[in-house]
Amino acid sequence: MSPFFKDISNFNKVSDYLPILVGVFTVETFVIFFTFTTSRSKVLEYWYKTYGLSAVMADVIIVIIGMIITRFLYPFIFKEFSIWKFVGLALGIQMTHDILFYNFFSLVPKGYNRMIDTFKKYGREVGGYAILGDSLIIIFSCLIASNLANYSFNTNIVSLLFSLYFIPYLIYHK
Template identity: 30%
Template sequence: MEVKNLKFIHFLTAALSIELFMLFLFRFTRSPFTGKSINNWYTNFGWSAIILDVLSVIIGFYISKYIYLYAQKRGILNEKNSLLKFLILMLCVQIIHDFTFYFTVIKNTKLGKNPIMDELIEYANNVGVGAVIGDSFMYLLATPLLYILLKLKDEDNQFISLVCTYIIGYIVYQKPII
């Protein structure tokens, strides 16, 4: 599989699929990733929370793709074990993003200025490094999924994206069991 063949539709489908999976865990299970703080995020912000989550994953995919292709062009990476290399790169991008966002944005935002930022501040205070672990888990699932989605026709990816979005529309308003 060549990373250069990954397109927006693959990133969108993977992000929506993983968002649906995680939202299902948060709302319907008592998994290690489920808790009051993450459920407050979805309960309080609904579709805004979904959109921000999905866009964050897609942006991470694009940054990783661009770095990967740059490293490949420079002869630093080849296509051998591309899934593993892309996954490691993806995790590095995600972890750097999470800590950078925390130290530059969350730590420097005053409470009461923005309800979404207030929620993220509370989430960071309650969950701590667990937020980074949860995000890493999402990318550990989403990145291999990209490789599967790349084998499907664009129309199939579009259909999967639509179905995921449709189901998310119901689950986001589901009362969590926790």
């Protein structure tokens, strides 16, 4: 019997990219669902309503980039795989990114980029809770990806398609 959490820390193991992609899209699907059903963030709703699939793409890609950086750095820091060490490193990378990104978009003049203007509004609306929200996304993405690495290519593709199918309906509901 394989472990519940499979090692996804090997940067050169390209077969792990599918479960990582599926894990991140699965989490993004739930984030969108909860944004429109329970979230009190008007800016987050505006983010998805205004930018649609571009918002999803931006959200998903930055999480995947963070996980790629985690996979690259992991063997330089740790000798053997632990999902909790992997999650911890991914969180450190995500928090560093969030702080650097906040400093970057704070320098961009208002009106230069609509998406960055929306980030500024979101930062004002939720403050430090933005890092908490991003941290939860990273934690669940890592856990789900590591678990999905136990499953077949077919299972991962089917799971990905379910997430991809529901996302547009969640974003464009009335």
